[in-house]
Amino acid sequence: MAVVDSYLRRNICREEGMEPLFQVPDLHERTQLWESISGYPIPVFIGDLVQWDFVSEVFRKFTPDTIIHYAEQPAAPYSMLNRRAATLTLHNNLMVTANVIFAVQEFCPDAHIVKIGTMGEYGTPNIDIEEGWIEIDHKGRKDKFIFPRQAGSLYHTTKIMDTDLLWFYVRVWGIRVTDLMQGPVYGLITDENEKNDQLFPFFNYDELFGTVINRFIVQAIAGYPLTVYGKGGQTRGYLDIRDTLQCVRLSVENPAEPGELRIFNQFVETFSVNDLAERVRKVADRLGLKVTIQSVENPRKEAEDHYYNPVHTGLLDLGLQPHYLTDDVLAQMIETVLLHKDKINKDIIFKGVKWK
Numbered sequence: 001m002a003v004v005d006s007y008l009r010r011n012i013c014r015e016e017g018m019e020p021l022f023q024v025p026d027l028h029e030r031t032q033l034w035e036s037i038s039g040y041p042i043p044v045f046i047g048d049l050v051q052w053d054f055v056s057e058v059f060r061k062f063t064p065d066t067i068i069h070y071a072e073q074p075a076a077p078y079s080m081l082n083r084r085a086a087t088l089t090l091h092n093n094l095m096v097t098a099n100v101i102f103a104v105q106e107f108c109p110d111a112h113i114v115k116i117g118t119m120g121e122y123g124t125p126n127i128d129i130e131e132g133w134i135e136i137d138h139k140g141r142k143d144k145f146i147f148p149r150q151a152g153s154l155y156h157t158t159k160i161m162d163t164d165l166l167w168f169y170v171r172v173w174g175i176r177v178t179d180l181m182q183g184p185v186y187g188l189i190t191d192e193n194e195k196n197d198q199l200f201p202f203f204n205y206d207e208l209f210g211t212v213i214n215r216f217i218v219q220a221i222a223g224y225p226l227t228v229y230g231k232g233g234q235t236r237g238y239l240d241i242r243d244t245l246q247c248v249r250l251s252v253e254n255p256a257e258p259g260e261l262r263i264f265n266q267f268v269e270t271f272s273v274n275d276l277a278e279r280v281r282k283v284a285d286r287l288g289l290k291v292t293i294q295s296v297e298n299p300r301k302e303a304e305d306h307y308y309n310p311v312h313t314g315l316l317d318l319g320l321q322p323h324y325l326t327d328d329v330l331a332q333m334i335e336t337v338l339l340h341k342d343k344i345n346k347d348i349i350f351k352g353v354k355w356k
């Protein structure tokens with residue numbers, strides 16, 4: 001196994017003044033620490049996967065059987081911040097995906113690409129969301145297509161474009177791809193890092209890079225009203241960080257066939273924003289925190305009250321053992337974040353990035 005990163009995430013957080021709750025050591029330190037715990041060495045390549053010279057150097061030195069492609073600008077609000085952030089998101093995400101495809105074709109045509117997409121590719125249609133594909137019966141003839149997609153941010157739109165690029169090269173070059181339509185991930189602790197907080201993931205709670213559960217927990221601890229956007233009926237599929245690891249492992253262990261684009265909807269439970277705010281308030285109250293919930297004007301352009309029923313059986317069929325967002329899981333997250341209470345910077349919680 002080897003790992004590649006350009007520190008794009010750290011750099012753009014720093015540029016925008018949106019530091020994570022606690023500092024995370026660099027990849028060299030983290031892989032050394034992991035080797036001392038597990039005995040597994042992980043070579044590290046630091047460089048930009050948008051640059052073909054760097055990509056080809058990596059694939060010459062380390063030719064993989066499987067590529068787990070996480071390397072994208074992953075924040076929807078950042079992608080809507082300004083033209084520069086939009087261009088960076090478009091260029092970075094599409095070029096990394098294209099370069100991974102080109103590298104597979106040139107260096108390891110039988111390798112399996114496991115790509116992290118997003119449930120946000122589908123948007124919130126007024127019909128059930130199928131797992132990637134839909135059969136359409138039109139004027140007496142039938143065919144199978146990728147399920148219609150209509151994203152709510154530029155970031156999510158780049159994920160749709162990634163899927164289209166992958167699908168094109170699956171058809172033309174016969175590469176093997178699994179595209180994981182992942183919902184927002186919550187949690188910090190896994191079996192691998194529970195004894196060592198130096199291996200915790202990046203934990204942002206600001207409006208640009210923070211995800212909703214992380215944000216609500218920090219807001220609850222900071223005595224900041226939980227910021228529900230608009231009516232709060234926005235419903236999405238969520239999963240525990242331990243389950244995202246399981247899903248990726250299951251996809252790697254059960255690869256797609258050559259010439260197959262396999263799509264899984266990767267989440268465990270659906271919640272509305274109001275559900276999440278209430279859950280965090282209830283558990284925080286139990287821990288002695290006084291929490292209020294406040295509806296704020298929605299800076300995004302999205303349905304605040306909608307139908308949402310996505311299929312998600314593929315990963316369960318492969319053996320996913322789901323973890324659920326129980327009160328105990330939320331309490332453990334709150335207790336972990338409480339250890340860093342003095343580092344919370346209230347000024348970065350709300351920024352007001354408008355979609356238009």
Ligand SMILES: NC(=O)c1ccc[n+]([C@@H]2O[C@H](COP(=O)([O-])OP(=O)(O)OC[C@H]3O[C@@H](n4cnc5c(N)ncnc54)[C@H](O)[C@@H]3O)[C@@H](O)[C@H]2O)c1
Pocket residue numbers: 004005006007008009010047048049050069070071072073074092096116117118119182183184185186202211
């Ligand atoms: N976290 C979530 O809730 C969530 C939900 C759905 C999908 N995803 C997707 O999962 C993946 C991982 O998300 P994350 O939350 O861990 O984000 P992250 O920012 O922590 O991980 C992405 C990593 O890729 C690196 N990277 C980006 N562009 C690169 C480039 N050009 N060259 C080399 N490295 C580059 C970044 O520096 C970062 O370390 C992303 O593709 C994201 O879109 C995440």
